[in-house]
Amino acid sequence: xxxxxxxxxxxxxxxxxxxxxxxxxxxxxxxxxxxxxxxxxxxxxxxxxxxxxxxxxxxxxxxxxxxxxxxxxxxxxxxxxxxxxxxxxxxxxxxxxxxxxxxxxxxxxxxxxxxxxxxxxxxxxxxxxxxxxxxxxxxxxxxxxxxxxxxxxxxxxxxxxxxxxxxxxxxxxxxxxxxxxxxxxxxxxxxxxxxxxxxxxxxxxxxxxxxxxxxxxxxxxxxxxxxxxxxxxxxxxxxxxxxxxxxxxxxxxxxxxxxxxxxxxxxxxxxxxxxxxxxxxxxxxxxxxxxxxxxxxxxxxxxxxxxxxxxxxxxxxxxxxx
Numbered sequence: 001x002x003x004x005x006x007x008x009x010x011x012x013x014x015x016x017x018x019x020x021x022x023x024x025x026x027x028x029x030x031x032x033x034x035x036x037x038x039x040x041x042x043x044x045x046x047x048x049x050x051x052x053x054x055x056x057x058x059x060x061x062x063x064x065x066x067x068x069x070x071x072x073x074x075x076x077x078x079x080x081x082x083x084x085x086x087x088x089x090x091x092x093x094x095x096x097x098x099x100x101x102x103x104x105x106x107x108x109x110x111x112x113x114x115x116x117x118x119x120x121x122x123x124x125x126x127x128x129x130x131x132x133x134x135x136x137x138x139x140x141x142x143x144x145x146x147x148x149x150x151x152x153x154x155x156x157x158x159x160x161x162x163x164x165x166x167x168x169x170x171x172x173x174x175x176x177x178x179x180x181x182x183x184x185x186x187x188x189x190x191x192x193x194x195x196x197x198x199x200x201x202x203x204x205x206x207x208x209x210x211x212x213x214x215x216x217x218x219x220x221x222x223x224x225x226x227x228x229x230x231x232x233x234x235x236x237x238x239x240x241x242x243x244x245x246x247x248x249x250x251x252x253x254x255x256x257x258x259x260x261x262x263x264x265x266x267x268x269x270x271x272x273x274x275x276x277x278x279x280x281x282x283x284x285x286x287x288x289x290x291x292x293x294x295x296x297x298x299x300x301x302x303x304x305x306x307x308x309x310x311x312x313x314x315x316x317x318x319x320x321x322x
Contacts, residue, residue, distance in 0.1 A: 004103075004104055004160075004230070004232070005229070006031045006032065006033040006061065006225075008033065009033045009034070009103075010034050010036050010058065010059045010061070011028055011033045011034065011036065011061040011063070012035075012037065012054075012057060012061070012063070013025055013028070013035070013037070013065055014044065014062060014063065014064050014065060014093050015044075015064070015065035016065070017041075018066065018069075018173065019172070019173040019175070019217050020108065020217055020220060021063075021065040021066070022173050023173075023217040023218050023220065023221035024063050024065055024225070026218070027218070027221040031225065033061070038053055038057075044066050044088070044089040044092055045088040045089060046088075046092070047092045047095075050096045051096050051099070054093075054096035054099070054102075055100060057100075058100055059097075059100070059102060060103045061102065061104045061105070061106075062093065062104075062105045062106070063106045063108070063228070064089075064090060064093050064108055066089050066093070067086055067108070068081060068082055068089075069139070069175070070082070070139075071181050071182045071186065072135045072136065072205075073179055073180070074180040075136040075138060075139055076135050076136075076271075080138075082136075082142065083138040083141060083142050086139060086142035086143065087142045090107065090142070090143075090145070090146035091145075091146075094107070094149050094150065094161065098153055098157055102159075103160060104160050105150070106161075106163075106224055106227060106228050107146050107147065107149075107162070107163040107164070108163075108164060108224070109143045109144075109146060109147055109163055109164065109165040109166075109236065110140065110166065111165055111166065111168070111213075111238070111240070112133060112139060112140045112143070112274075113132075113143050113144050114126050114132075114277075115132060116130065116131055116132060116133040116274050117131075118130060120276050120278050121281075122238070122277065122278065122279050122280055124165070124235060124238055124280070127236065128144070133274045135273055136273075146163070147163045147236055150162065150163045151163075151234050160232050162227060162231055162232065162237070163237070164223070164227055164237050164238075165236055165238050165239065165279070166215060166223075166240070167213040167238075167239065167277070167278075168182060168184065168213060168214045168215065168277075169182075169214070169216075169217050169220055170184040170185060170216065170217065170298065170299070171217030171218060171301075172217070172301075172305040172309075173305075173309075174306075176189045176306060183205075183212065183247060183250070184250070184299070184302075185306075187251055187254045188254055188258065188299070188302060188306055190202060190203075190204075191251075191258040191260045192260075192303070192306070192307075195258055195261075199260075200262050201262045201264070202255055202262060202263070203264075203265045203266075203267055204247060204248070204265070204266055205267055205270035205271070206266065206267065206268065206270050206272035206273070207268050207272055208251065208264070208266040209246055209247070209272070209275075210246065210247050210272045210275050210276065210277075211246055211247075211278065212244060212247060213241055213244045213245075213277065213278050213279060214250075214295055214298070215239065215291060216241075216298040216302075218293060219241070219291045219292060222292075223239045223291075226287075226289045227284075227289075230287055231287060237283050238279040238280060238283065238284060239279070239281065240278070240279035240281045242279075242281055242290075242291065244276070244278045245295065251264045252264055253295070254299060254303075258303060
């Protein structure tokens, strides 16, 4: 364990307009650092744009939260975008950080980097020990490349670049588009629309039996800042809540919070994805961090945010956002 002082540091959150990026900005505003960001949106897939921004801004710390993200449908139908965009974003930001002499970089991966049938709960050592889940392998391969890039830069150049792997995320500024969103925001929107329409039931993808772990994005942001200040090593670090729930039970919980009274109906013709995905968070807990936002509390606040912010303005996935 090591201590990194953020006092007076210039900090850039790459992807600051996305769900994770905005949570990181909110969390970093409580630290004695200076947040820097481009005046206008830059395309992180373009090396020249990233190099120019980094050379001028000269940040001391970078959080790589920018990514092309989406759920099963988006990953399965747009594989080239998910692989190319994420490869380019991470490679450009990491190399520009090295050239600019960035003192600390935190790369955000994903729990989908692990094999589909990895032993549960999934320890960090499971990386590259088996086949990936086919419905999100393109995103996973890109994220694995980003992890290895950070490790390579640490070995060859001595860069203090670390990598963290979060479980399924949710919270304010999530993507609620039904064709591109992850399961929890999709359930929130579907349950709300079913209630508003007076629908008989709420239909969910798959059998409802897969187990998933969820982490509120504000907990993730706190963990990432904690790691930036307290961790320096080549080993990746899992970030999760340690609590899992079936998709069927999750749908029931969302329906209850939203106020939908009808039954939840499964659609077994749709894919389930990975049968179970729970992260082993022992490494992070040994460092001294645990999640603090309960799932029901978090979903309630996420639904409140949805009601206040997204009913009149829908937003889709973007390569600048995570």
